[in-house]
Amino acid sequence: MICGACERELPDDSYSEEERGRRQSIRRCEECVAAGNQLVLMKRGRTRPEEDECPICNLPLPLDTKQSSFQACCMTLVCKGCDLAACKRGMRDCPFCRAATPGAESLCLPMIQKRFDAGDPMAIYFLGSQYRFGLLGLEKDVTRAVELYERAAELGVKVAHFNLGLLYHKGADVEKDTAKVIRHWEAAAMRGHVKARHNFGCEEDDAGNYDLASQHWTISANMGHEGSLNNLKHHVRERSRDQGRLCWSSAWLSGRCRGNEKCRS
Structure with missing residues (x-):
């Protein structure tokens, strides 16, 4: 197993039972947990x-x-x-x-094709988007779009990773695949894609990993994502409300105990 913080390959007994059940990117060995070492996923793509x-x-x-x-x-x-x-x-x-x-959209395609033929990563991604939505006179072909997105992603285009994650998340034109969603959004987030980081936080929140969700949203909020900031505010309000309930319950129980003690005396 590879630790998501120190990136070392370690034997299974180097992880707690809880950590062994996590995926690699959010798994930490006992040594990193004790030292408070941050996940690589949270170190990269912060700006x-x-x-x-x-x-x-x-x-x-x-x-x-x-x-x-x-x-x-x-x-x-x-x-x-x-x-x-x-x-x-x-x-x-x-x-x-x-x-x-070019005066007409139809004239854009030859320009894009020229750069595509030269191996321009952004041209590969952009042509994929045209196939995805059936633009510039091209027939809609999501399969071809995914092929081009994958190729652009391999060349380091973070928005290609983000859009692949969206496609596999929605599952409308391709088969829904959560593992691919996570893989592509992780790659985009670590390259500094703000919306991918925000969406990743939403995924962790839905999975009940509230601490990880807050970490993702903090990063994307610092990069200007208003939705992440609103989600953090909501979390703070919910925690404050829960703490208020806890304090009230503790006070009530404390009063009950004191009352019982008085009755016993």
Whole structure:
């Protein structure tokens, strides 16, 4: 068994019975538990990577994808602010690489195909998305989309991991597979994908692993995910309410005991 904190392969007796029942990424050996060593899953992907920045203004891209525009010519995401600024200056070409922007969506496909043929990981992912939703004149083909997503994921595209996790989680167009959901969202989260980290927290919360869920949400909240922050607030309120009930119950029981003692005297 491999420890999810120290990443050493250790014999089974190095783990408690509870830890042996966990999956590798959240399993800790007794030594790491005693030392309080953090899981690798929680160490990596705590900040957004440089690729999440707008290449023009170098500010983090909004988590809302509608606030960014994808440039098919250079496979680059540009924030709407820089896009608007370029338009105000009279630029009608790509605000990043200055390539001529195709006037029709049908003209985008040859540009994407060219970069796809060159082995561009983002082009592979983007073409997969077109097959997934049947865009740019392509017939919807989820099987082909999954193939391309898998290929892009192998090349390190974290959003490909995230979308594969979504597909296997929903189970609408592909067979539902929880193991693949976890594998892909773990990979995306450790690469700094904010929504994957948030969703992973939701999965742990549903499984009753509230401490792990809070750790995931804390990381994604620090990276700007409002839903994670709201979930953390909800957890704090619930814990406070439970503690309040516990204190009231303890006080009531204490009073009952004192009353019984008085009766006995």
